[in-house]
Amino acid sequence: MCRWDAWRSSTDRRRRLLGTLWITKFIGGLIARNGVRIALATIVTLLAAVVIVGTQLQPQIANSAMRNNSVSGGGAGNGVGCAGQPPSTSGAVCYASNDLLANSITRAVSVATRPTPTPAPKSQAQSFADQPPNTVGQPCHDSYMFVPKISAWTTPPGCYANIFTPDRSQYSAPSTFGYCNWWVEALHPKQQDILYGSEYARSTTPVVGAAVWFPPNVQGASSAGHWAQLVAIGPDHYWLLITEMNFGWRGGGFGKVDYRYVHVDPAAGVVFVH
Numbered sequence: 013m014c015r016w017d018a019w020r021s022s023t024d025r026r027r028r029l030l031g032t033l034w035i036t037k038f039i040g041g042l043i044a045r046n047g048v049r050i051a052l053a054t055i056v057t058l059l060a061a062v063v064i065v066g067t068q069l070q071p072q073i074a075n076s077a078m079r080n081n082s083v084s085g086g087g088a089g090n091g092v093g094c095a096g097q098p099p100s101t102s103g104a105v106c107y108a109s110n111d112l113l114a115n116s117i118t119r120a121v122s123v124a125t126r127p128t129p130t131p132a133p134k135s136q137a138q139s140f141a142d143q144p145p146n147t148v149g150q151p152c153h154d155s156y157m158f159v160p161k162i163s164a165w166t167t168p169p170g171c172y173a174n175i176f177t178p179d180r181s182q183y184s185a186p187s188t189f190g191y192c193n194w195w196v197e198a199l200h201p202k203q204q205d206i207l208y209g210s211e212y213a214r215s216t217t218p219v220v221g222a223a224v225w226f227p228p229n230v231q232g233a234s235s236a237g238h239w240a241q242l243v244a245i246g247p248d249h250y251w252l253l254i255t256e257m258n259f260g261w262r263g264g265g266f267g268k269v270d271y272r273y274v275h276v277d278p279a280a281g282v283v284f285v286h
Contacts, residue, residue, distance in 0.1 A: 143218075143219070143220040143245055144220065145157060145220060145243055145244035145253075146220045146221040146242075146243060146244070147243060148199070148221075149183070149198070149199045149201075150199070150243070150255055150269075151171070151174075151176040151178065151269060152170070152171040152172050152174065152176075152271065153171075154169070154170035154171050154172060156169050156170055157169070157172065157243070157244050157246075157253050158244070158246045158247060158251065158253065162246070162251045162273050163273075164231070164232075164273070164274075164275075165261075165273075166273055167262065168253060168271045168272070168273060172253065172271040173262075173271075175262060175263045175264050175268050175269070175270050176268065176269040176270070177267060177268055177269070178195075178198070178269055183198035183201075184198065184201055184204070185197035185198040185204060186204055189267065190257070190258060190266045190267040191257065191258050191266075192238055192239040192240065192256060192257050192258045192259070193207055193239045194257060195239075195241070195255070195256065195257035195258075195269060196223045196239045196240065196241050199241050199255075200223070206223050206285060206286075207223060207239065207285070212285050212286060213285070213286055214283050214284070214285050215283070215284055216276075216278030216282065216283060216284070217284065218242055218245055218252055218276060218284055219242065219284050219286045220242055220243070220244060220245060221241070221242065221286065222241070222242050222284040222285055222286035223239060223240075223241055223242075223284070223285040223286070224239070224240045224241060224242050224252075224254055224274075224282065224283070224284055224285075225237065225238075225239060225282070225283045225284075225285065226238040226239075226240070226274075226282055227280060227281040227282070230277065230280045230281065230282065231274050231275070231277065231280070231282070232259065232261070232272075232274075238256070238259070239256070240254040240255065240256035240259075240272075240274075241254060241255050241256070242254055242284065243255050243271065246273075249276075250275050250276055251273050251274075251275050252273065252274050252275065252276065253271060253272075253273060254271065254272055254273075254274055255269060255270070255271050256269070256270060256271075256272065257269050259272065
């Protein structure tokens with residue numbers, strides 16, 4: 013060991029000794045002047061202050077390290093998140109503590125304030141399905157209307173399989189009782205000109221509650237044609253449940269009301285009036 017090293021080592025020992033003596037004298041003075049309790053309280057306060065200052069400095073050091081990591085290519089730029097965070101979409105900033113919370117709130121507000129997209133227009137099939145059944149003024153109101161397999165002469169379920177004789181005193185219609193047009197007019201007491209009025213819409217698109225016109229010899233109609241009323245549209249949007257009068261099937265006929273399945277048939281000229 014050279015003289016310089018020996019002298020520096022000796023100097024360091026003296027400094028440590030002086031520091032120890034200074035602390036000992038400081039604590040001894042506190043005890044001499046204020047007593048043991050106050051001296052201990054002062055020491056605890058000083059230690060607490062040191063811990064608080066260290067805690068405040070740590071987040072600043074962490075933030076600095078995280079930001080340096082992102083900018084230097086250790087963050088989102090190479091697909092690796094900063095301090096375990098997901099990669100930033102901007103590839104420039106890593107967030108910590110309050111910054112991360114603020115970023116999350118900003119993104120949430122951004123999503124919440126986006127305009128609601130305009131719903132797509134409904135298809136014809138969806139429009140059919142949105143129409144609830146209409147049994148107003150009719151003798152049967154069962155909710156079960158369509159069986160799984162339907163053909164042109166399938167009998168509807170429940171009370172729709174029955175044949176009814178309506179009490180004419182409970183209805184009002186300008187036509188002669190017993191014919192097909194009387195029943196349709198009776199079910200439209202406020203629209204009793206529905207079969208011939210020019211103010212009503214006529215289309216080949218089914219509308220629940222509409223009067224239905226069958227051209228001659230189409231789906232069971234006579235050579236003079238036939239009137240009925242649409243009760244419901246089936247789940248397949250093809251089969252329909254109608255109610256009618258003066259149709260000779262299953263015991264029906266003049267003055268009798270029955271229910272029957274028919275199908276959408278624009279090519280044959282089946283028209284819905286409403």
